[in-house]
Amino acid sequence: MQTLLEQIDQGKLWNIPGGIHPPTNKAHTSARPIATMAPVPRYYVPVSQHIGDHGRLLVKVGDKVLKGQALTQASGPRALPVHAPTSGHVVSIEPLQASHPSGLSEITLCIEADGQDHWRARSPRLGFQGLENDTLLNIIQSAGIAGLGGAVFPSHTKLALSGTELLIINGVECEPYITADDRLMQECAQEITQGIAILERLLTPKRILIAIEDDKPAAVKAMEAALNQAEFESAEASVRVIPTKYPSGGEKQLIQILTGQEVPSGKLPSALGIVSHNVATAYAVKKAVYDDEPLIQRVVTVTGGALSEQQNMWVPIGTPIHAVLEQCGYQPQAKLGVVMGGPMMGFMLPSIASPVVKATNCLLAASSQEMTESPQARACIRCGECAVACPAKLQPQQLYWYAQANDAEKSQAYNLFDCIECGCCAYVCPSDIPLVEAYRIQKADIRAKQIQQQAAEEAKIRFEARIQRLEQEKQARANKHKKAAQKRQASMSADQKDLVAQAMARVKAKQSQPESEPQSDPGDAKKAAVAKALARAKAKKQVAESEQSTATETDPKKAAVARALAKAKAKKQAQASDSTPQADAKKAAIARAVAKAKAKRDNPDADVASPATKPNDAVATTGKAISQDPKKAAIARAVAKAKAKQQAAQAENAEVTTEAVEDPKKAAIARAVAKAKAKQQAAKVETQTANEPEAVPEDPKKAAIARAVAKAKAKQQAAKVETQTANEPEPMPEDPKKAAIARAVAKAKAKRAAQLAAKDNNKGDTDGV
Incomplete structure (x- = not known):
């Protein structure tokens, strides 16, 4: 029986369930070279453009910055910095609307360009053979490189994995309209293979597969030529052409096509010993290691019938989207906006004033002939076409109902997070139900709750650590005092020890005395004092009476008076005994x-x-x-x-x-x-x-x-x-x-x-x- 690697070497391919064949509409841009974006007066750089933590600010308003200078510093294992796309001055650091379907604001640095485009000091390299793996990972992280296929996951975290059997370079680009990776492979195949060699050095896989759809013959030819000239340390690399089918470019779907293996639900491809990276990511790794250039620009497909000129462009990250569209002759369409990404997995931008970010691979400004206003959703007819088209073998109809009911438990039970948001279900739905939109909202809600729970757990851990630290410090102080006391006692004479012992005995006696006596409040203390005073007065009175009685024995008149007083006192005592x-x-x-x-x-x-x-x-x-x-x-x-x-x-x-x-x-x-x-x-x-x-x-x-x-x-x-x-x-x-x-x-x-x-x-x- 042939092993998996033997089957891969023979070029065997597998099929995926579901999928669709929408119109590609790639011809307008795939045959044109990549253009360069003209400079703009101001750039807007969000501090967080990837999955993970954002970095710590290194600049302030009024600072002068150079092209490629780090604006933030990575402060965690999944944190990435951002860099200045040109030279100029920082004029503001404030929340601005993000390039996100939510339209929420995030901290953004505004850089006013000085027009000189001066680079910071760079140290280019001729190769990477003399560098350690940790050094290479540090260079990749410091350059701010994330997955440029759309997920923007920090690349250095995936490159630090061990036990990799297969490295897949994704050049499929199955989304309609988008040709950014296609043109990049045609024009920069040599740089891409240099980046793949760095990835191979870090992951040490046994096989390297460069997957490209069969509708990109020019890219296939360019990559094959570059591989013939490339040198890898141990792995065998080859180009694998796959049939055109949407969404073959999805990570899990591509792994299934190339290996026949399915990634388990809730697991990552690394569980199968497989790691995948986009061709644009490999190019960015080469630029960081060889040329000492961080990720400050990327190829963006600017297309759609609302543009007079459709093309791929090198766009600096932070460029306002409206400036990119204007350079391509944008004509706004009534009731139609601009989509960031493709027509299947992209989203409508809340505002074209938001900037280009690392995840921006396409700007689609469609005309009224290409895209109509979203139709009114109708009731589900339970046709089941969405389940047939789903490449992840989910039940989109059930997930939609649970998402509408905000039932997070049921949604997760039906594997909501296995959905890659490809949009096949919504594409085939005869009722025009916005299924993917409902899934995105439900995912965002669940993630927000998970973040809150994680924050609470981290706070609990910090609190427990603080309590433990305070207890340790208390114990350390007690031990220190004990040692000091022992040291003093050792240096004391016998007489001094006796004096100390006597003093301690007195202190203990005083401390134990209040414990044996019942505690009383101030009112009881006052009553006790009054009672003592009355007792003293009675004692004095009794003494005076005894003296008076002695004196009256010799005087009949005084004796009579004393008897009268005794009678009065008896009456008084009788009244006092009454309650x-x-x-x-x-x-x-x-x-x-x-x-x-x-x-x-x-x-x-x-x-x-x-x-x-x-x-x-x-x-x-x-x-x-x-x-x-x-x-x-x-x-x-x-x-x-x-x-x-x-x-x-x-x-x-x-x-x-x-x-x-x-x-x-x-x-x-x-x-x-x-x-x-x-x-x-x-x-x-x-x-x-x-x-x-x-x-x-x-x-x-x-x-x-x-x-x-x-x-x-x-x-x-x-x-x-x-x-x-x-x-x-x-x-x-x-x-x-x-x-x-x-x-x-x-x-x-x-x-x-x-x-x-x-x-x-x-x-x-x-x-x-």
Whole structure:
């Protein structure tokens, strides 16, 4: 059984599924030599013209540049620089509309030509045999060379692959109207074979095949002649003529025609040990290695019925498209624009002010006879012609529905990215459905999402790397400090080590102490401080009380005062043990005082000393006593008067003692009120006594004794009030002067009440006599 290489050597060819045979329309330009584009005043060079990352800017506005000078620097494995197409000055660096179907803007350098077209310093070579592969790859990348067949993939990445069995040089150029590669092979076959030799040096393949369609006999003849004079290190090279069929020039389709092998879905041709390059790419490699010229111009087919002169031209990259068309006599057509690329795989330019780029191989300005306005799409009739014509054996109808529904998952499941956008499906569609346009939009959307996801993953990797780096730096600092501490400890004496150990022990003790104690907020700290202050005040108060009790043991008056204070304190403690706040205690005391005042107002004849006793009962009892025994009635009135004064004084002391602790001013006022109440109560009792019917006493001596006893009790009660007022622990008033005045007033009132009581008693004595 013959091997694949043996079959290739015998010239065997295979067929591809699908494909179409549209009119080629190549005769207008294939027979004419390549012309040179005239200089223009300004050139517009986009920084990114290939698949991959763009380079870093090396110039700024106002800089002078020379022809072939690098404007950007490659900053990644798939990055390519761009170069100045002529000498001049950089007048702007700004976003301008790109030569892309989206019409989006990209950063573009505007160079104003000086008309001199001066080159930068160059170092031409006679050959490449003395150069290393890495040097050759660096030269190719620095020259900004990308695939010029339309994909613009960085060439140096494909040339760095290993294990290549077959190198294919693509000169098929199956797209209608385009003859750029055809004319390049006819005029520059020798330079192309020199470039192929450089590719062979880098890839070391076993076979080299130069594929050309059978409708280009002049190019076939020129390449065969150049191969007879070329020298290759190890590979055998030959020209392989294939039948004319669209899209035979597709990379995967060409591999299938030449080898009979199909590139697996999602894989690259390198998986089969095959690498392909365009003839224009081989020419650019020769110019970079031999002549030290970067990729600053390319052959562009300028064709179409709207032009008075159709031809191939050497066009500097960055030349405005409208200038190229004007040089060829462009006559704008109504409702028809300009297509960049061929009629099958090209796209309508959003604006002819955009520049020529590395991917520009054709400018088609068709007339109304060649191209009509896009017809209105109609409903699919499910004829299946699109599936028959598809060279990738896809299902265009299904892909179109999923693309319209923006179903990325289903689109990828039906191998959307295997579509080469050849346009065969749209060409044969009887409903004029723009199938390829829908595929392009769906691909762009999926790629945008993939780029976002990749950016997120890269950001995550950078973040994790940063965290790891910070942790390593932290560990390095800790190790450094540890070593420094060990070094210091080694140089310390025994006494110094003991001092350090003691200091560390103290620090640890302080650090552990807050952990064992519960943390409290500032409010709790304030409450604790107030509680401590109250405890200290209570302790001082208890000491003072004990001293006072000792002193009162030798003084009966002080002992009486101390007992009164003890009773008041007991009442206060009983109120404090209650859960009612202090404000409620004040209100309760005031309420009791108000209740007593109301009771006295409503029942002036009531007995104050015994609230439980009903006023009517007291009156009835008094009347009965008077009617029965006049002596007993007089004695009862005197006793009631004394009891009233005593109870008023006790109520005064209790209320004053309760409120004095809280407010000095209120305490003084309360004492004054209590004395006034006592005086009022005494006056009521006297009035009641005076209004009662006088009874004739049976014994004048007993009546006189009773009055004397009542007078003595009144004086004693007044003395108690004065003594208790004088001996009570006076709280610190807010105003000392007001407090002194209040005490003086209280004493004066007490004396006045005593005098009134004595006067009344004397009057009673006189009446009795």
